[in-house]
Amino acid sequence: DIQMTQSPSSMSASVGDRVTITCRASQGVKTWLAWYQQKPGKAPNLLIYGASSLQSGVPSRFSGSGSGTDFTLTISSLQPEDFATYYCQQTDSFPPTFGQGTKVEVQ
């Protein structure tokens, strides 16, 4: 199975901050990488697919980049509703695997 490792596991940030989360795959997945946001008690919400394609309805402050084994999710200006846990997922092969999550907390 492809292992997905996110860093950091948690972080503190303030409204307006630029936030960057990284995800590393244990083997190359080309650009088959998705990002999800999850709030407490809620289902994950797809933000990015294909490493950099913004899902319909997702604010443009979210962006993704990377290919191969190293990927980044960036929030250009953190908003109050963005405090949540973020997961990457490789969609290249079965089984689809997720990172352990990055919790973005209020500083």
Add this chain to the structure above:
Amino acid sequence: QITLKESGPTLVKPTQTLTLTCTFSGFSLSTTGMGVGWIRQSPGKALEWLTIIYYDDDKRYRSSLRSRLTITKDTSKNQVVLTMTNMDPVDTATYYCAHSIYSRVFDYWGQGTLITVSS
């Protein structure tokens, strides 16, 4: 608009079989490319993909759970059923069903259902 909702018991005893139903709307599982998968999340833990079924009845399973999992679809009822045998307390988790199209990306999710395994 695509919606999915999981239903089933909230409490199962160890060794029992869990049966969960995902009832969906806004798409047909007979349409080329469509798929419905199951993903679970143990309390405070990360997401774990379990299985998926596609429009053509192609099924994939998590290898470590393959002997315990079965996924089926009823296209006429817009339902997908997950069965998981020999439940154990470590299977306590929120179970989600989710929509996928032509890929392993999950673009629409159900609200999830918390399953507790306890005697």
